[in-house]
Amino acid sequence: MARIPAPExxxxxxxxxxRVIARxxxxxxxxxxxxxxxxxxLASFHYAFxxxxxxxxxxxxxxxxxxxxxxxxxxxxxxxxREVLHAGLxxxxxxxxxxPTREQAVNELAxxxxxxxxxxxxxxxxxxxYHALAAEALxxxxxxxxxxxxxxxxxxxxxxxxxxxxxxxxxxxxRDDAAADRLIDNxxxxxxxxxxxx
Amino acid sequence: MARIPAPExxxxxxxxxxRVIARxxxxxxxxxxxxxxxxxxLASFHYAFxxxxxxxxxxxxxxxxxxxxxxxxxxxxxxxxREVLHAGLxxxxxxxxxxPTREQAVNELAxxxxxxxxxxxxxxxxxxxYHALAAEALxxxxxxxxxxxxxxxxxxxxxxxxxxxxxxxxxxxxRDDAAADRLIDNxxxxxxxxxxxx
DNA sequence: GACCATCTGGGTCGTCCGTCCCACTTTTGT
DNA sequence: ACAAAAGTGGGACGGACGACCCAGATGGTC
Numbered sequence: 001m002a003r004i005p006a007p008e009x010x011x012x013x014x015x016x017x018x019r020v021i022a023r024x025x026x027x028x029x030x031x032x033x034x035x036x037x038x039x040x041x042l043a044s045f046h047y048a049f050x051x052x053x054x055x056x057x058x059x060x061x062x063x064x065x066x067x068x069x070x071x072x073x074x075x076x077x078x079x080x081x082r083e084v085l086h087a088g089l090x091x092x093x094x095x096x097x098x099x100p101t102r103e104q105a106v107n108e109l110a111x112x113x114x115x116x117x118x119x120x121x122x123x124x125x126x127x128x129x130y131h132a133l134a135a136e137a138l139x140x141x142x143x144x145x146x147x148x149x150x151x152x153x154x155x156x157x158x159x160x161x162x163x164x165x166x167x168x169x170x171x172x173x174x175r176d177d178a179a180a181d182r183l184i185d186n187x188x189x190x191x192x193x194x195x196x197x198x
Numbered sequence: 199m200a201r202i203p204a205p206e207x208x209x210x211x212x213x214x215x216x217r218v219i220a221r222x223x224x225x226x227x228x229x230x231x232x233x234x235x236x237x238x239x240l241a242s243f244h245y246a247f248x249x250x251x252x253x254x255x256x257x258x259x260x261x262x263x264x265x266x267x268x269x270x271x272x273x274x275x276x277x278x279x280r281e282v283l284h285a286g287l288x289x290x291x292x293x294x295x296x297x298p299t300r301e302q303a304v305n306e307l308a309x310x311x312x313x314x315x316x317x318x319x320x321x322x323x324x325x326x327x328y329h330a331l332a333a334e335a336l337x338x339x340x341x342x343x344x345x346x347x348x349x350x351x352x353x354x355x356x357x358x359x360x361x362x363x364x365x366x367x368x369x370x371x372x373r374d375d376a377a378a379d380r381l382i383d384n385x386x387x388x389x390x391x392x393x394x395x396x
Numbered sequence: 397g398a399c400c401a402t403c404t405g406g407g408t409c410g411t412c413c414g415t416c417c418c419a420c421t422t423t424t425g426t
Numbered sequence: 427a428c429a430a431a432a433g434t435g436g437g438a439c440g441g442a443c444g445a446c447c448c449a450g451a452t453g454g455t456c
Contacts, residue, residue, distance in 0.1 A: 003422065003433060025313045027225055031414060041435050043416090052414065108309050111302065114370060115223045127371045155380050158368060159388075162381060165367045166360025172312060173325045182353050183360060190357075190388040201403060201452060229444060239405050241446090250444065403452070413442075423432070 009048040012038050017059045022101040026112045060113050063106055064126045068133060081145040082192035088137065089184040092164055096171060104172055134160045147195040156194055163187045207246040210236050215257045220299040224310045258311050261304055262324045279343040280390035286335065287382040290362055294369060302370055332358045345393040354392055361385045
């Protein structure tokens with residue numbers, strides 16, 4: 001095996017762990033499976049991490065950061081508020097369709113973190129960030145379209161997150177593309193209805 | 199240990215498994231932990247079930263059935279459509295608040311079933327039933343309040359399920375009661391907006 | 397009261413897990 | 427150039443797991 005400094009090895013192991021989890025669930029994230037995915041020896045694992053729990057903490061943090069980056073940059077919001085919202089939802093849906101296993105892994109990791117006492121704070125931070133991110137995006141969308149939200153932005157943001165979570169789960173279960181498309185249609189309608197667009 | 203016929207023993211083991219999963223997640227559902235919870239010996243397990251996988255299948259089925267019974271019987275829908283919808287959502291939220299670990303277990307089991315090839319059909323059936331149940335409840339709610347849905351009932355039902363899933367996840371993460379209350383307010387508004395109430 | 401299917405408890409097997417250890421090789425600093 | 431530091435590999439450990447087996451206890455049936 002090539003010689004790799006510890007920090008890079010940690011990153012490689014974290015990403016390998018994410019792939020393993022996407023493929024086989026959190027339960028499959030054994031040290032042996034992860035080092036095999038990363039093409040390392042078992043000893044290298046405990047050279048980079050003191051324990052598997054320490055790795056899992058970094059896995060959760062890394063996934064959260066990745067999710068943020070993937071959803072945030074809205075490309076070209078054009079048209080009215082409803083269309084901007086719809087475009088954002090559709091963008092997420094495409095992301096979900098592109099690699100469903102990864103998104104399922106994110107869900108499983110959230111529930112896993114919720115169960116693990118020393119990771120609960122990470123799960124809360126994750127959702128705090130989601131809500132803040134959604135609120136920010138909603139404000140920008142309103143600004144670009146000259147709209148004004150009639151309800152507290154935090155409430156609209158929470159609704160948006162709840163809708164995307166529900167969308168994710170339902171699509172992961174039945175993979176019904178048409179139903180998902182109609183769901184985001186309706187979601188965009190509902191959200192846009194809470195702003196006045198002069 | 200008392201003498202118990204196999205069918206009852208199976209049921210007892212399934213319910214013990216649900217409690218174990220609620221307490222420690224799907225990963226904790228080992229045969230030893232389950233028989234300990236049920237107060238049985240390890241051999242009794244493999245007398246009632248041929249394998250742990252067979253038990254898990256019954257666990258998923260049992261949880262789904264329980265979820266159905268818990269949500270279905272709407273007590274007293276009084277007032278307009280919005281109020282009826284709001285009451286239903288609040289009922290579910292109270293259920294969630296009463297035992298969050300169980301609801302988290304349901305979520306984990308859904309993702310677990312989605313991952314296990316021989317349980318995927320169960321997960322799909324689970325959500326089909328949820329959607330059918332929601333549609334039925336929405337039709338009844340409209341009838342009682344003399345309302346008419348302006349959108350296909352299947353779409354409204356899917357939105358309702360997505361919203362409750364999102365509500366569940368967000369509340370499980372941050373346990374923010376006030377935010378959950380406001381979320382169901384907004385959800386009831388959004389759904390009621392898709393019916394004409396003369 | 398005897399019989400046979402139905403249960404039960406305890407022990408055992410092979411496997412996989414996380415972690416650790418130690419001899420070895422490679423890089424780095426001087 | 428050489429010593430110290432950093433990184434690597436293989437193997438071994440104790441523990442928990444699912445599954446299985448079998449001798450014996452139990453309870454309904456004739």
